[in-house]
Amino acid sequence: MxxxxxxxxxxxxxxxxxxxxxxxxxxxxxxxxxxxxxxxxxxxxxxxxxxxxxxxxxxxPQANLEKNTMQHTYKEGEDYVFMDMDSYEESRLSVTQIGDRVKYLKEGMEANVIRWGEQVLEVELPNSVVLEVVQTDPGVKGDTATGGTKPAIVETGAQVMVPLFISVGERIRIDTRTDSYMGRE
The missing domain is CATH 2.30.30.30 (SH3 type barrels.)
Incomplete structure (x- = not known):
C-alpha cells in the first residue's frame, strides 16, 4: 500500500x-x-x-511491477522474440505490446520489459541508440551544422530529422524519448 x-x-x-x-x-x-x-x-x-x-x-495498492532485462534476438512474422538475460527463456512480444518504440528496435539490442503479473505493460529501450542512415538527400558542400534539417531513414525504418551535412552510411545517435538527432558516432 x-x-x-x-x-x-x-x-x-x-x-x-x-x-x-x-x-x-x-x-x-x-x-x-x-x-x-x-x-x-x-x-x-x-x-x-x-x-x-x-x-x-x-x-x-502500489502496482507490483517486474522489470527484466531482455535482448531482442530476432523477428518472426509479426512477433519480436526477446531472450531473458538471466534465465535464457524466450518471450514473444507483438508490436502493440512494444508500442511506438519498435521503430528503434534492432537485433541484439537490450531492453527492459516491464510486466504486471503475466501481462507486458511496456518495453523500455535505452535513452539513445546508434543507427546507420540508409536513405537521405545527399549532403552538399557548404551545408553547416547551424543550417536546416532534412529527413533521414535509419536501418530500422524510422524517420529522423538530421542536419544537412549527414549522408547515407553514417552512424548517428538518436534520442529514443524525443525522436531527435543527438550527433554522429
Missing amino acids: ISSNDFRPGVSIEWNGGVWRVVEFLHVKPGKGSAFVRTKLKNVQTGSVVEQTFRAGETM
Missing part, C-alpha cells in the same frame, strides 16, 4: 482496475478544509491520461 502523500512522478498504483503511473502531482493544503493531492495519472496499458484528486493520506 502507498499513501497519496508519497506520490512522485513515476510511481505506479493499481486504481480503477488497471495500472496507472503518476505523471504530475501537487499537494494542496487549503486554508479551510482538509488537504488533498491533485494528480495527473497515465494508464500504462492504454496510454490515456486523467486528472484525479485524492485525499491526503489516502492509501491504495
